[in-house]
Amino acid sequence: MNYWLVKSEPDKYGWHHFTEQGRAVWDGxxxxxxxxxxxxxxLGDQVLYYHSVTNPGVVGLATVVREAYPDPTVPDDPRWVVVELEPVLAFYRAVPLARIKAEPLLANLALLRQSRLSVMPIRPDEFELILKMGQQ
Structure with a gap:
């Protein structure tokens, strides 16, 4: 199993939008x-859902329910793909970016090294720590 972090602006497609829909095509x-x-x-990979820009932080957990296929929003451009995600768990408390930055065990997190990247892998130990922080 692999672990990932995806970013979305809460005003454009926040966790509440995602959970209302119950499933999302991760496009764009x-x-x-x-x-x-x-x-x-x-299929089955675990995905941390991160709100960017406004109150940045990890707010929930999703899972990959469909692997990559051509992005239907650009049918004439085969370079781009989408996956489908489903929400699994809303965090009891969001894990803010400031808390992530303050945690020495997360110093090498891709989110901190490549802050503009919208889809990134994370290590299992980073995933477990952030998941634990979100449940406290």
Whole structure:
């Protein structure tokens, strides 16, 4: 199993939008590295859902329910792909970016090294720590 973090602006597609829909096609990715990460996602992989811009932080847990396929929003451009995600768990308390930055065990988190990347892998130990922080 792999672990990932995806970012979304809460005003555009926040956790509440995601849970109301119950399933999301993760589209609109136009960065090659993020696209490669979408291609690497496998059925059942666990995904941390991060709100960016406004009150940045991890707010929930999702799972990959459909692996990468061509992005239907750009049918004439085969370079781009989407995956489908379903919400699993809303965090009891969001894990704010400031808390993530303050945690020495998360110093190498991709979120801190490549802050503009919208889809990124995370290590199992980072995933477990953030999950634990969200349940406290």
């Amino acid at each position: 990715v136009r960065n090659y590295q993020a696209r490669n990460n979408l291609n690497a996602m496998r």
